[in-house]
Amino acid sequence: MSFGNVFKRTLPWVQSPLIANAPMSGAALSELAIAVSRAGGLGQIGFLDDMHQLSNELQMARDKLQDLIATLPDPQVLPIGVGVIVFGSPMEAWMRLFKTHKPAVVWLSFAGANDIRQWTEAIRQASPKSQVWVQLGSVQAALEIVQACHPDALVLQGSDAGGHGHQDGASIVSLIPEVTDTLLHHGNGDIPLIAAGGIVDGRGTAAALALGASGVVMGTRFLSAPETRIPQIYRDAIFKASDGGQATARSRVFDEIWGPNFWPATYDGRCLRNRVYDQYASGMDIKKIRSWLASEMNGSGSESLDVHDMGSLWAGTGVGMVNSMQRAGDIVQTVRDVALKRIGSLAREE
Ligand SMILES: Cc1cc2nc3c(=O)[nH]c(=O)nc-3n(C[C@H](O)[C@H](O)[C@H](O)COP(=O)(O)O)c2cc1C
Structure with a gap:
């Protein structure tokens, strides 16, 4: 060939x-x-x-x-x-x-x-x-x-x-x-x-x-x-994800979770979909999302976060076919x- x-x-x-x-x-x-x-x-x-x-x-x-x-x-x-x-x-x-x-x-x-x-x-x-x-x-x-x-x-x-x-x-x-x-x-x-x-x-x-x-x-x-x-929890989240177009999403919010986004406007990123993304996509203001996240993480909130919500787990749409080490x-x-x-x-x- x-x-x-x-x-x-x-x-x-x-x-x-x-x-x-x-x-x-x-x-x-x-x-x-x-x-x-x-x-x-x-x-x-x-x-x-x-x-x-x-x-x-x-x-x-x-x-x-x-x-x-x-x-x-x-x-x-x-x-x-x-x-x-x-x-x-x-x-x-x-x-x-x-x-x-x-x-x-x-x-x-x-x-x-x-x-x-x-x-x-x-x-x-x-x-x-x-x-x-x-x-x-x-x-x-x-x-x-x-x-x-x-x-x-x-x-x-x-x-x-x-x-x-x-x-x-x-x-x-x-x-x-x-x-x-x-x-x-x-x-x-x-x-x-x-x-x-x-x-x-x-x-x-x-x-x-x-x-x-x-x-x-x-x-x-x-x-x-x-x-x-x-971290192994990242890898496990990759193995668990299926239906890549649903399990992942492209957005600039993944760079805005913890503060201002330094990436040029041309670029966004694809991650495992999480609650931050869902809230952002439904129109919630990023500052509100940040304070919700902070209260959940310091234990004063009412929901339990999982690994997807606490960071940006970068992954492509092929993730559903990546199932084992x-x-x-x-x-x-x-x-x-x-x-x-x-x-x-x-x-x-x-
Ligand atoms: C965890 C992760 C980190 C990445 N970091 C970089 C990077 O630092 N520089 C870069 O040019 N591309 C980076 N990429 C994008 C890759 O270069 C590549 O375009 C992408 O992984 C290809 O798609 P796939 O993940 O579906 O294989 C990253 C991708 C992932 C999944």
């Missing part, structure tokens, strides 16, 4: 089709990234505010992946990716980090074309062998960013995705083909597209490849892995095998 060949030179340890864990801030640390890269996927570490901690995680990944690194053409490049939430991040400090650790992929998200261009140019100076991937969620953003700086790949994030994303989004079913056509039309059909959002297994992966993606990124599916750093390496292998079988059997059908 040809889709994986796109990364043969740049990510030589990655098996086809490319499967990556999303760089989930605070949850995807070196343990997850190592397990995913070892299984022939692209392991990624998510954004951390604490650059010292992030540097330690990267060093840990290098130490523990010595045997894999020794098989690669360039032992300086660390065979994992690192996620940056661009808005509000200090560019110089990040460049020092990339220069030192040389991650195979730098994943940029949550910024407009101008900022992405500045970051891309700086990364290409600081760590020329790092691939720059940009996650975005609209056709317009794809075109603007490609024209501004021609990243090495685009991650097309559909509206089913868990975590933050474009407020006005489409699912990958229309996003991938429309971006493909638009980039082709503007002479930029050479950029690999990676699918994200609602993919949790080999079936979703096969579908994304059929739509024109060269690989997939999964966040929600990897919340089931013991290597992902989340599975090691990250096994996830990568199973998803890859099922996707390849699925594609093979579809190709044989008359």
Whole structure:
């Protein structure tokens, strides 16, 4: 199959089709990234505010992946990716980090074309062998960013995705083909597209490849892995959730629960649905919701809150199919095998 060949030179340890864990801030640390890269996927570490901690995680990944690194053409490049939430991040400090650790992929998200261009140019100076991937969620953003700086790949994030994303989004079913056509039309059909959002297994992966993606990124599916750093009650809530379009919701309220929302207006996020969301959707003022929540949490209220209500449990619409714990390496292998079988059997059908 040809889709994986796109990364043969740049990510030589990655098996086809490319499967990556999303760089989930605070949850995807070196343990997850190592397990995913070892299984022939692209392991990624998510954004951390604490650059010292992030540097330690990267060093840990290098130490523990010595045997894999020794098989690669360039032992300086660390065979994992690192996620940056661009808005509000200090560019110089990040460049020092990339220069030192040389991650195979730098994943940029949550910024407009101008900022992405500045970051891309700086990364290409600081760590020329790092691939720059940009996650975005609209056709317009794809075109603007490609024209501004021609990243090495685009991650097309559909509206089913868990975590933050474009407020006005489409699912990958229309996003991938429309971006493909638009980039082709503007002479930029050479950029690999990676699918994200609602993919949790080999079936979703096969579908994304059929739509024109060269690989997939999964966040929600990897919340089931013991290597992902989340509290067990979060993981249990993921396992319990079913009917993903009902069990999750997109809203900006998930960033407003404890105070002002610092996210740019373009973005909201998808979480497990909770009572805060239901109250907000029914028109209750956020200040009222906050004081209700505070009284429930300090014991002076009358209702009992559960884990969904007390925090924002980010999850995508695929959550209903994520039901049990599975090691990250096994996830990568199973998803890859099922996707390849699925594609093979579809190709044989008359
Ligand atoms: C818990 C969680 C944390 C996330 N954190 C980030 C992040 O820090 N940066 C980012 O670019 N995307 C983040 N995302 C979004 C993912 O990059 C990706 O688009 C999404 O997980 C794909 O959809 P899925 O969850 O249905 O697989 C996060 C997603 C989840 C579920």
